Amino acid sequence: MWSQRAVVDYGLAKRATVRSLRTGRTSFDDVCDAHPYLLRAARFHGEATDRPCPVCERQNVTHVTYVYGDELGRSVGRVKSTSDLAEMAREYREFRVYVVEVCQGCAWNHLAVSFVLGNGDPPTES
Numbered sequence: 001m002w003s004q005r006a007v008v009d010y011g012l013a014k015r016a017t018v019r020s021l022r023t024g025r026t027s028f029d030d031v032c033d034a035h036p037y038l039l040r041a042a043r044f045h046g047e048a049t050d051r052p053c054p055v056c057e058r059q060n061v062t063h064v065t066y067v068y069g070d071e072l073g074r075s076v077g078r079v080k081s082t083s084d085l086a087e088m089a090r091e092y093r094e095f096r097v098y099v100v101e102v103c104q105g106c107a108w109n110h111l112a113v114s115f116v117l118g119n120g121d122p123p124t125e126s
């Protein structure tokens with residue numbers, strides 16, 4: 001199994017967004033605005049979760065995973081599955097993974113987590 005580095009959890013920002021929606025400071029249209037491309041990615045390449053959508057609570061959110069990195073060439077910005085990631089982590093030194101949660105029911109979407117994978121040395125803090 002590979003190890004995740006430089007993990008950024010967006011749970012706090014996500015909860016703040018949901019809270020501001022509940023209190024009326026943010027409108028439904030502002031947060032449930034998934035691009036048709038993202039919704040399509042969720043439908044065909046996304047990975048189901050058992051966590052209900054925090055907005056509509058009717059459907060479980062789907063995770064869509066994107067990869068970015070200098071070494072990736074034409075894979076940059078592509079949607080990948082978890083099994084692709086394991087393979088890529090062996091092949092590349094370093095790339096960053098962004099996991100977006102998407103509700104296919106109400107179009108809620110928010111960054112869930114991002115992390116660095118790869119067989120290179122851990123990034124040094126500077």
Ligand SMILES: [Zn+2]
Nearest residue numbers: 053056103106
């Ligand atoms: Zn929803």
